Every structure is written in structure tokens, then in C-alpha cells.
Amino acid sequence: SKPSGAGPFPTVLYLHGGSDSAWYDHPKEITAVLNDAGFATIFIDSYTGRGINGHSVRSGALLPAERAADLLIALDWAKKQPWVKQGSIGAIGYSHGAATILDALVLAPPKKPTGLTDVPSNALANLNAAVLFYPWCATDIMGIELNKFADEDWNIAVPILSVLPGDDQGSDAALCSAVMDRHIAKGLPVTRLDLPGVGHTFDQTHDDHGGVQPEYNATAKKTAYDATLAYFKKHLK
Secondary structure, X not given: OOOOOOOXXXXXXXXXXXXXXXXXXXXXXXXHHHHHOOOEEEEEOOOHHHOOOXXXXXXXXXXXXXXXXXXXXXXXHHOOOOOEEEEEEEEEEEOHHHHHHHHHHHOOOOOOOOOXXXXXXXXXXXXXXXEEEOOOOOOOEOOEOOOHHHHOOOOOOOOEXXXXXXXXXXXXXXXXXXXXXXXXXXOOOEEEEEEOOOOOOOOOOEOOOOOEOOOOOHHHHHHXXXXXXXXXXXXXX
């Protein structure tokens, strides 16, 4: 989706969370917010092409290390579009989508995401900033590595704003904090936005079935979205 006016536009790639449907009221709203602020958006649907829905994500059948391929391929595609302003490509991820961005950083070439036989060699060089909303952080279970970034560092200096709810019941908040602090200590451009007492999907009024999200917090949402737009305006010029 593109804003009004002539391009090329700074562009944000959107990675959805683990809702049953990829596209519903929440991504529609965020897309509109970004478009109104002058950013084009590319929505990365990780379900349709695989013939799955959110159950596969929540059951662990689709892990961020595999889904990271979606981001790398989308970045490679975006750099070839005449309406995308080069050097001004960002990503925004929610929950599992935020974890996907982090695993993509860990799996930067010469490594590659699960399932890919080849990977665009410089795809991540096109990522100029990322905003992570309540990233899904999880420790290994029975020897299965759920998050690459929980065990391995990334070394690419992509500016990252990580929005961390303090009362996140959908993610291991302590692990998320430790991961961010680990990379801040390494000198990487990671910024934390801590939201004390706030739950996982705090910025969503309704889920993808139209049910009310009890964690919705209008004040925290405004804080997070003001910070998001300011961050993208700073890094995607």
C-alpha cells in the first residue's frame, strides 16, 4: 500500500503475528497509520503460500528461523521496485513476526533460514531499521530451538526499537529483556521502549475474530506508535 503523492517512498515491511488470520483489522489500521505518515507498506503474508493459519505458528510447526526466509525474499524484492526509496527500507514485526526479524538477523548470509537452498547474498543490507512489538521470546523446549536469537547473537548493526510490555503473558519478557540488553552491551544500535504493567497485545482493540482484547491500553498504544513513527522518520529518510 502506498501513501498519496509521487514516489519513491520510504517503505516498511510488515510481519504479522500468530493470529488465525494474517490480514485483519489490526494490520489494516497500522498500514493506514504508516501510509498517512508517508511510508509505503509491504504486507508479508506467511500463511497463504504455505496453506496454513495461525495454528501452525502457535503449535511450533512454523518457527521464526524458517519464516525468516519471507523477510529476506521480501527485502530482495523491495529493492527492485521503482516506488521503493532505496536506503529507506524498514520492517515492523508483531510477536512471532518480531521474532522472525530477529532470527533473520542471526541467520544473515552466509547462514540461511531453514528450508532455503539459496539466499540473496546482500538482502539484509537493505534493511535500514526495524521496530519490534512484543517479540515472541521463548527458551528451548526438549532440545528444540524455538528462537535462534535466544541462543545466538546477531552482529548486523541494524537500528532496532524493541517495544517490551512489562506484563507480557504471551512471551518470556525476562528473556526478551536479556536478549536486548546483551546486544546493547555489544554496542549494537538497539533501543528498548519498556511499558511497565502492559500486556502482550496492548495495541489491539480486537482480535482477528472480532473479540475484545482485554490487554488493550490506549495510553501505551499512543506512546508506542508515536515512538515508532519517530523512529522510522529518523532512520528511513
